[in-house]
Amino acid sequence: MQYSFSDRIRNVKPSAIREILKAITMNPDIISFSMGSPSNEAIPVQEIHEIAEKIFAHQAIASLQYGITEGYAPLRESTADRLKKVFGIGREFDDVIITTGGQQGLELTPKILLNPEDTAIVESPSFVSGINAIKSNCPNVIGIDMDDEGIDLAKLEEAIRTHKNVKLLYLIPTFQNPSGKTMSLKRRKAVYDLCVKNNIVILEDNPYGELRFNGEDIPTIKSMDTEGIVIYNGSYSKVISPGMRIGFICAPNELMQKLIVAKQVGDCHTNMFFQMVCDEFLRHYDVAAHIEKIRGIYRQKSGLMIKRIEETFPEEVTFTRPDGGLFLWCTLPEGYDSMDLARLATQRGVAFVPGCSFMVDDTAPCSSFRLNYSTPSEEAIERGIPILADTIREFLSK
Amino acid sequence: MQYSFSDRIRNVKPSAIREILKAITMNPDIISFSMGSPSNEAIPVQEIHEIAEKIFAHQAIASLQYGITEGYAPLRESTADRLKKVFGIGREFDDVIITTGGQQGLELTPKILLNPEDTAIVESPSFVSGINAIKSNCPNVIGIDMDDEGIDLAKLEEAIRTHKNVKLLYLIPTFQNPSGKTMSLKRRKAVYDLCVKNNIVILEDNPYGELRFNGEDIPTIKSMDTEGIVIYNGSYSKVISPGMRIGFICAPNELMQKLIVAKQVGDCHTNMFFQMVCDEFLRHYDVAAHIEKIRGIYRQKSGLMIKRIEETFPEEVTFTRPDGGLFLWCTLPEGYDSMDLARLATQRGVAFVPGCSFMVDDTAPCSSFRLNYSTPSEEAIERGIPILADTIREFLSK
Numbered sequence: 138m139q140y141s142f143s144d145r146i147r148n149v150k151p152s153a154i155r156e157i158l159k160a161i162t163m164n165p166d167i168i169s170f171s172m173g174s175p176s177n178e179a180i181p182v183q184e185i186h187e188i189a190e191k192i193f194a195h196q197a198i199a200s201l202q203y204g205i206t207e208g209y210a211p212l213r214e215s216t217a218d219r220l221k222k223v224f225g226i227g228r229e230f231d232d233v234i235i236t237t238g239g240q241q242g243l244e245l246t247p248k249i250l251l252n253p254e255d256t257a258i259v260e261s262p263s264f265v266s267g268i269n270a271i272k273s274n275c276p277n278v279i280g281i282d283m284d285d286e287g288i289d290l291a292k293l294e295e296a297i298r299t300h301k302n303v304k305l306l307y308l309i310p311t312f313q314n315p316s317g318k319t320m321s322l323k324r325r326k327a328v329y330d331l332c333v334k335n336n337i338v339i340l341e342d343n344p345y346g347e348l349r350f351n352g353e354d355i356p357t358i359k360s361m362d363t364e365g366i367v368i369y370n371g372s373y374s375k376v377i378s379p380g381m382r383i384g385f386i387c388a389p390n391e392l393m394q395k396l397i398v399a400k401q402v403g404d405c406h407t408n409m410f411f412q413m414v415c416d417e418f419l420r421h422y423d424v425a426a427h428i429e430k431i432r433g434i435y436r437q438k439s440g441l442m443i444k445r446i447e448e449t450f451p452e453e454v455t456f457t458r459p460d461g462g463l464f465l466w467c468t469l470p471e472g473y474d475s476m477d478l479a480r481l482a483t484q485r486g487v488a489f490v491p492g493c494s495f496m497v498d499d500t501a502p503c504s505s506f507r508l509n510y511s512t513p514s515e516e517a518i519e520r521g522i523p524i525l526a527d528t529i530r531e532f533l534s535k
Numbered sequence: 536m537q538y539s540f541s542d543r544i545r546n547v548k549p550s551a552i553r554e555i556l557k558a559i560t561m562n563p564d565i566i567s568f569s570m571g572s573p574s575n576e577a578i579p580v581q582e583i584h585e586i587a588e589k590i591f592a593h594q595a596i597a598s599l600q601y602g603i604t605e606g607y608a609p610l611r612e613s614t615a616d617r618l619k620k621v622f623g624i625g626r627e628f629d630d631v632i633i634t635t636g637g638q639q640g641l642e643l644t645p646k647i648l649l650n651p652e653d654t655a656i657v658e659s660p661s662f663v664s665g666i667n668a669i670k671s672n673c674p675n676v677i678g679i680d681m682d683d684e685g686i687d688l689a690k691l692e693e694a695i696r697t698h699k700n701v702k703l704l705y706l707i708p709t710f711q712n713p714s715g716k717t718m719s720l721k722r723r724k725a726v727y728d729l730c731v732k733n734n735i736v737i738l739e740d741n742p743y744g745e746l747r748f749n750g751e752d753i754p755t756i757k758s759m760d761t762e763g764i765v766i767y768n769g770s771y772s773k774v775i776s777p778g779m780r781i782g783f784i785c786a787p788n789e790l791m792q793k794l795i796v797a798k799q800v801g802d803c804h805t806n807m808f809f810q811m812v813c814d815e816f817l818r819h820y821d822v823a824a825h826i827e828k829i830r831g832i833y834r835q836k837s838g839l840m841i842k843r844i845e846e847t848f849p850e851e852v853t854f855t856r857p858d859g860g861l862f863l864w865c866t867l868p869e870g871y872d873s874m875d876l877a878r879l880a881t882q883r884g885v886a887f888v889p890g891c892s893f894m895v896d897d898t899a900p901c902s903s904f905r906l907n908y909s910t911p912s913e914e915a916i917e918r919g920i921p922i923l924a925d926t927i928r929e930f931l932s933k
Contacts, residue, residue, distance in 0.1 A: 138734060138764050138787075141702065143672070146647045146793050149800065174601050182599065186591045193584045201580065201776040203572050237635055237780075240803040248671070249544040253651075270800040273646070274541070304539065336536060366536050378599035380807035382635075389536075395544050402547065402668040405638040408806050409778035 144253070148272040150499070157490070160483045168521035170489045172512040173314065173463055176438070179431040179511070180378050181418070188417045192410065200410040206401040208235025208385075209412035215419040216371075216385050224346070225360040226369060232393045236400065237407045239344050239372030239384040243307075244270040245403065246340045246368050249395040250304050251275035257305040258296055258337075260288050262466075262495030262505070264314045267307055267342060279303075280497040283313075287320025290327055297335050305338050310358060312345040312462025315495045315507035319460065325358050333364050338392070344372045347428050349461035350436035365389035368396075373415050375463075376428055381411035435463070438510040442518050449526035451533060456508075463511040466492075470533070474502035478532045485528045487521050542651070546670040548897070555888070558881045566919035567886045570910040571712065571861055574836070577829040577909070578776050579816070586815045590808065598808040604799040606633025606783075607810035613817040614769075614783050622744070623758040624767060630791045634798065635805045637742050637770030637782040641705075642668040643801065644738045644766050647793040648702050649673035655703040656694055656735075658686050660864075660893030660903070662712045665705055665740060678895040681711075685718030688725055695733050703736050708756060710743040710860025713893045713905035717858065723756050731762050736790070742770045745826050747859035748834035763787035766794075771813050773861075774826055779809035833861070833909055840908040840916050847924035849931060854906075861909040864890075868931070872900035876930045883926045885919050 161167050192200050207213065217233040220226040227233070236242050247270060251257060257271045261280030271278050279300055281292045287310060297303045308328070310320040320328075332339050341358045359369035372384040386396060400406075418424070442465060443458060450456075456467040469475060475491040482489065492503035510518060559565050590598050605611065615631040618624040625631070634640050645668060649655060655669045659678030669676050677698060679690045685708060695701045706726070708718040718726075730737050739756045757767035770782040784794060798804075816822065840863060841856060848854075854865040867873060873889040880887065890901035908916060 138731070138736075138762055140736070140787075140789055141734075142647055142793055143650050143653075145650075146797055149796050151792075151796065172601070177596050177600070180596065180599050182591075182595045185599065186595070189587060189591065193580075193587070197580045197584070198575050198578065199778075201578050201583065201778040202575070203570070203772075203777045237802040237806075241801065244801050249540055252541050252543075255541075266800055266803065269796075273797065273800045333536075336539075338536075338538070364536050374601075379601045380597075380599040382802065382804070382806040389538075391538055394549075395540055398547050398549065398667075399544055399671065402664055402671045403639065403642050403801065404635040404780065405664065406780070408635075408780040408809060411806060411808070 145273055148276045149269045157479055157483055157488055161488050166486065167483065168487050168513060168517045168524070170487065170508040170510070170513060170521065172509055174379060174512045175375055176434050176511050179434055181427055184418060184422055185378065185414055188414050191417065192413050196413060200413050202409065204406045204409045204412070206397055206406050208407060209409060209416060212412045212416035215416050217387070219419060220387055224357050226357060226387055228362070230365050230389045231387050232390045233385055233387050234393060234397060234400070235407050235412055236384040236386055237404055238374060238379070238382040239342065239370055240266060240270070241400065241403065242370035242384060242386045243267045243340070243342065244273070245396050245399045247271045247274040247305060248399050249392070250338060255302040255304045256300040257307060258293065258303060259307045259497065260309065260313065261497065262315050262492060263307065264309060264342070265494050268497060271305070271307065278497050283316060283318060285318065286324040287318060288324070288328060290324065293328065294331060297331070297337070303335065303337055305340060306332055307340045307342065308358070309342045311343055311355065312348060312459055314345070315464050315490070316466045317457045317459030317462055317464045319355060322355050325355070326361065329358050329361050332366055337366070339367045340370060341367050342370045344375050345462040347376055348432060348435055348463070350432040350439070351460040359387065368392060376431065377415060377418060381414065383407060383411050383415050435511055438515060438518065439465070441515055442508065442510040442522060445518065445522035449523045451530055453533065454529060463509055465508040465510065467506050467508060469504040471504060473504050473533065475504060475506040476502065478529065479506065481532055482525060482528045485524055487525045487528065543671055546674045547667045555877055555881055555886055559886050565881065565884055565886050566911060566915045566922070568906040568908070568911060568919060569886045569888045570907055572777060572910045573773050574832050574909050577832055579825055582816060582820055583776065583812055586812050589815065590811050594811060598811050600807065602804045602807045602810070604795055604804050606805060607807060607814060610810045610814035613814050615785070617817060618785055622755050624755060624785055626760070628763050628787045629785055630788045631783055631785045632791060632795060632798070633805050633810055634782040634784055635802055636772060636777070636780040637740065637768055638664055638668070639798070639801065640768035640782060640784045641665045641738070641740065642671070643794050643797045645669045645672040645703060646797050647790070648736060653700040653702045654698040655705060656691065656701060657705045657895065658707065658711065659895060660713050660890060661705065662707060662740070663892050666895060669703070669705065676895050681714060681716060683716065684722045685716060686722070686726065688722065691726065692729060695729070695735070701733065701735055703738060704730055705738045705740065706756070707740045709741055709753065710746060710857055712743070713862050713888070714864045715855045715857030715860055715862045717753060720753050723753070724759065727756050727759050730764055735764070737765045738768060739765050740768045742773050743860040745774055746830060746833055746861070748830045748837070749858040757785065766790060774829065775813060775816060779812065781805060781809050781813050836908040836913060836916065837863070839913055840906065840920060843916065843920035847921045849928055851931065852927060861907055863906040863908065865904050865906060867902040869902060871902050871931065873902060873904040874900065876927065877904065879930055880923060880926045883922055885923045885926065
């Protein structure tokens with residue numbers, strides 16, 4: 138049979154990093170700085186096991202039967218409470234639902250908002266699966282450069298002026314993936330005001346917001362949302378466990394009604410058991426102490442990676458020094474394509490993700506690349522960074 | 536802010552049964568024949584608990600970390616093996632992936648195949664969340680009446696001839712929801728041939744296929760699929776547990792590549808823990824004996840419901856006698872709207888789903904309604920059916 142596919146899925150091309158991921162899978166000896174998984178030590182396995190036992194003892198059937206699309210009511214409540222307390226998020230008009238991991242919110246939002254002729258704007262670089270979730274609903278995605286304070290305001294204004302039907306702005310303001318950058322408070326306010334003026338919904342994605350290990354927290358854009366233009370997308374993947382696939386959305390009720398309909402046809406509801414696990418963990422464990430422990434792990438690992446980079450990388454290579462999150466963003470001298478470096482590094486036994494993967498147009502050469510420090514062990518960081526440094530020297534001298 | 540929504544989500548209206556479901560939620564004393572959940576006794580709680588303990592002991596981190604979009608490799612293998620053995624499904628060109636419950640396959644398929652100007656065909660009546668999953672991607676959905684052998688072939692041929700770009704046919708050939716009907720082998724072959732001739736992909740949804748308690752199995756359409764036109768959508772919700780949200784798709788590899796991309800942006804991957812639970816259950820437990828037990832429960836419950844209906848319902852009300860699955864389909868004399876009966880029955884303390892909910896156009900009156908026998912206890916069936924019978928008498932005499 139000759140298959141004919143929808144335009145929307147034709148917009149989404151297989152990722153440029155597939156060959157690198159394949160090489161990693163084929164060769165378990167490769168030291169990988171390419172993932173974005175939490176450290177194994179950051180997952181509260183013992184606590185989850187304890188809670189699981191309690192659920193099997195007292196709520197087994199409820200945890201294994203159908204649930205409702207909006208999510209397990211106690212978890213919606215404990216999540217809303219925590220959003221209020223920790224982030225100052227949630228007004229009269231807002232509601233909270235549970236999603237199947239943070240990724241689901243990234244797909245539901247463009248699905249309910251964008252027609253094929255509309256336009257969405259994203260930071261450049263940005264999270265590849267966020268960009269692709271938009272593209273799978275609407276082909277017109279514009280990437281806007283960032284400076285040290287976040288998305289470039291003048292370029293954003295110009296894009297809104299020159300592209301038709303700009304309806305959605307996708308942002309990761311805190312410890313951005315892949316750049317590790319955090320948008321300044323001043324910039325957040327300016328971006329928010331600009332979107333209010335232009336009737337643009339902001340999708341604020343904040344999976345890493347609690348992973349700050351240096352400096353002071355900056356208020357989320359959602360916490361400023363007096364006008365109801367922000368859909369806040371959160372996740373328990375980085376603070377509890379990613380495998381359980383539990384995320385959440387906080388959004389104005391009128392938007393939420395459509396998000397619920399979209400989720401209902403998407404997967405009916407999120408798995409019940411781990412909604413219960415999350416709720417129990419939030420209510421009866423010391424979440425603050427647990428998160429402080431995770432911060433300590435990433436402070437240590439990022440510090441180690443930065444130290445080894447400073448000691449070994451050629452001076453021409455620049456890199457960010459994030460105050461939280463999971464990633465460093467390194468940049469080669471102009472004219473070098475990090476995709477070629479990635480291929481060479483994979484041969485030398487070290488993997489990372491080349492910058493082109495995070496661009497709206499992922500076919501153009503890009504001199505930057507992303508390093509992850511949460512997944513590899515300290516020993517792997519110690520061994521891997523010098524190998525990468527040697528590979529970069531070899532690459533630059535060619 | 537004035538929100539503007541996408542056309543695709545505007546196609547999906549909140550279900551007509553919301554008010555009835557709300558009444559059930561508000562009043563826990565209502566006897567509900569409206570759900571489609573498995574019996575609590577059909578869920579192997581003890582076995583799942585045993586397996587969970589094993590996972591916490593030996594694979595805790597893997598079960599709580601990120602997985603790959605295609606699914607947990609051992610479960611893909613055990614699922615493919617079982618499909619081959621039990622259903623004769625799977626050829627050289629086919630592949631199997633794991634989904635977040637059967638519902639996800641119903642949404643991914645129209646997403647990758649249908650543009651807004653294309654047409655999809657469904658049985659009438661059909662599963663409301665299947666219809667809505669299509670509508671959320673493409674507004675043109677045509678419902679085709681069924682006779683006792685399944686979808687009406689002449690009407691299907693005419694619809695293919697008269698509507699433009701018919702690309703997808705959604706079918707639940709075995710123990711259809713809501714009608715309880717099973718398509719004959721002859722009809723399956725004719726429908727398959729017609730779709731091959733017209734280059735139409737069949738989405739064969741088979742959540743109830745293993746729940747046969749009378750008569751002989753009929754081969755799935757997928758088992759005849761020499762040409763690679765069938766996407767087979769399966770689920771472990773009805774044979775293991777729905778709350779864990781584990782389903783699967785078996786489809787030709789070329790289609791599968793696009794389904795994987797769509798799933799990747801949809802929810803990244805399905806929760807790892809319950810993929811492992813399913814795999815362990817399939818490999819190390821007596822699945823055949825477990826399913827035989829479920830069949831016994833539903834044989835008993837459907838038999839009881841039919842007996843009580845025969846004893847108490849007015850003769851003018853007709854109903855199907857299914858050989859498996861979860862539902863009876865009852866029909867009032869012409870001219871009566873089951874939505875009005877549903878409202879009255881809810882007041883009298885019994886709930887069911889009116890037939891209009893299963894129609895492409897759910898605003899037209901419908902004389903049929905669906906009764907579920909898997910969820911209520913035998914005692915609830917004993918008490919509820921006579922109340923419903925009295926309500927019907929009251930309703931017909933008005």
